[in-house]
Amino acid sequence: MKFCELTIDEFDSFVKDEFSHYTQSRAHYTGREAMNMDVHLVGVKEGERILAACLLTGAASLKFFKYYYTHKGPVMDHHNKELVQFFYTHLTQYLKARKGLFVLVDPYMTRNYLDGDGNVTEEQPVDDVIQTMESLGYVHRGYPVGYSMDSQARYFSVLDLTAKTDDELLKEMEYKTRRNINKTIEMGVQLRDLADDEMDKFFSLYRMAEDKHDFSLFGLETFKRMKKMYGDNARVVMAYIDLNDYLSRLQEQLSAKRTEFEASNEELKQNPDFRKLKNKTAELEKAVHQIEKKIAETEELKQSDGDILELASAIYIFNNHELYYLSSGSNPKYNKFMGAYHMQWEMIKFANQLGLKRYNFYGVSGDFNEETSPDMGVIKFKKGFNAYIDEQIGDFIKPLNGPAYKIYQLMKRK
Structure with a gap:
C-alpha cells in the first residue's frame, strides 16, 4: 500500500463509485481551490487501485499552525483495520509536515438506524472502528444530541x-x-x-x-x-x-359544486322528508359557501400581495x-x-x-x-x-502538536 496525494480525476472516480458525502467531491475541491483556500486530496493506493480517498481542508490557528478537517471523510472501509491504521498513521505524518495543530475527522458512517420516532431498528458495528481510531491517538467525541457550532449534526432524516x-x-x-x-x-x-x-x-x-x-x-x-x-x-x-390560476381553479370548483347543490336541492323539494338527502344538500350548500369564502379571501390577498x-x-x-x-x-x-x-x-x-x-x-x-x-x-x-x-458515528479529534494544542485548549476556554 502507498499513501499519496491523489489527482482530482483519481479522487473523483473513487468517490463516484463508493458511497460518499457531497462534500467529498470534485466540486468541493475545485471550489475551494478557486478561492485560494487550503485543500488537499490524499488517499491510499495499491498499485493503480485506490483503497481510500479523502478531501481535507486547512485553516490557520495560533498564528503559526493549521488545523485540518475532513467533512464526512475519509471515504474508505473503516472496518478494514490494516487500511485504517496505514491511512491514519501516514495522515499524521503528512499533516505534521504541514504545521498541523490538530485534525478533526467526521466519517460518513452509520452507528444506528432509527424509526421516525427515534427508536433503534438496526444497530451497526462501530466499536471496532472506535477502538482502532483511539489506538492511533484519536479521541472520539462521544454521541452528543442536539446542535452545536463545533460539529456537524449526527442525526440525518x-x-x-x-x-x-x-x-x-x-x-x-x-x-x-x-x-x-x-x-x-x-x-x-x-x-x-x-x-x-x-x-x-x-x-x-x-x-x-x-x-x-x-x-x-x-x-x-x-x-x-x-x-x-x-x-x-x-x-x-x-x-x-x-x-390568478388559483382563482380560476376555485371558480371551476364553485361552478361544479353549485351545480351539485342545485340538483340536490331540486331533488329535495320533491322528497322533503328524505333525511339523507336533506343532509347531503346542507353539506353541498356549506361547501359552496366555503369556496365563495376562499375566492373572496384570495381576491383580497391578490390586491394586497400581488x-x-x-x-x-x-x-x-x-x-x-x-x-x-x-x-x-x-x-x-x-x-x-x-x-x-x-x-x-x-x-x-x-x-x-x-x-x-x-x-x-x-x-x-x-x-x-x-x-x-x-x-x-x-x-x-x-x-x-x-x-x-x-x-452517525460522530467526530474524532487528534492533536498533532501536543504543547501547542494545550495552549489552544486554554485559549479556547477563555
Whole structure:
C-alpha cells in the first residue's frame, strides 16, 4: 500500500463509485481551490487501485499552525483495520509536515438506524472502528444530541428511494403528508429554479426561518458561493402560487359544486322528508359557501400581495448517491398553501428520476422527547414523508502538536 496525494480525476472516480458525502467531491475541491483556500486530496493506493480517498481542508490557528478537517471523510472501509491504521498513521505524518495543530475527522458512517420516532431498528458495528481510531491517538467525541457550532449534526432524516416508483413513495407517506401534497397539486402550487441573480428571493425566505427558529448560520454570499461551487449538482428552487390560476381553479370548483347543490336541492323539494338527502344538500350548500369564502379571501390577498406569492425556497445538492436538502425557508403568512410540502415532493421525484438511492432531509437534533426537543416540528414534518433516522458515528479529534494544542485548549476556554 502507498499513501499519496491523489489527482482530482483519481479522487473523483473513487468517490463516484463508493458511497460518499457531497462534500467529498470534485466540486468541493475545485471550489475551494478557486478561492485560494487550503485543500488537499490524499488517499491510499495499491498499485493503480485506490483503497481510500479523502478531501481535507486547512485553516490557520495560533498564528503559526493549521488545523485540518475532513467533512464526512475519509471515504474508505473503516472496518478494514490494516487500511485504517496505514491511512491514519501516514495522515499524521503528512499533516505534521504541514504545521498541523490538530485534525478533526467526521466519517460518513452509520452507528444506528432509527424509526421516525427515534427508536433503534438496526444497530451497526462501530466499536471496532472506535477502538482502532483511539489506538492511533484519536479521541472520539462521544454521541452528543442536539446542535452545536463545533460539529456537524449526527442525526440525518433519510427517505429510502431504492427500487420504488413515485406512486409507491407517495403511498408510503403518512396520511396527512399525502393529503397535503395532493392539496398543493389541486391548488396549483408550482416549483421553479432560481437564477443566480434571484438568490435574494431564497435568502429572504431563509431569513424568515432564522427568525422563527432563532438561529443565524449563513449570509447570502455563502449561499451564492455554494450554488456556484456545486454548479450543475446544485438546485435552488422556489415553490410559488399564481393567484390568478388559483382563482380560476376555485371558480371551476364553485361552478361544479353549485351545480351539485342545485340538483340536490331540486331533488329535495320533491322528497322533503328524505333525511339523507336533506343532509347531503346542507353539506353541498356549506361547501359552496366555503369556496365563495376562499375566492373572496384570495381576491383580497391578490390586491394586497400581488399575483405571485413566493411560498418556500431551499438549496439542494446531489451527487451519485444522494440528494441533500440543506437550507430552506418559508413565508408563514402563506402556510395554507403548504409550499414546503410541494417543494419536497417535487424534489423527491427529481431524486428518484436521477436513480439516487437516498433523499437526505439532512440534520435533526436527535432529541425525540416532545418536552425537550428543540425541533420536534421539523422531526415530525420529515417523518411524515416516511423518513427514517440515520445516526452517525460522530467526530474524532487528534492533536498533532501536543504543547501547542494545550495552549489552544486554554485559549479556547477563555
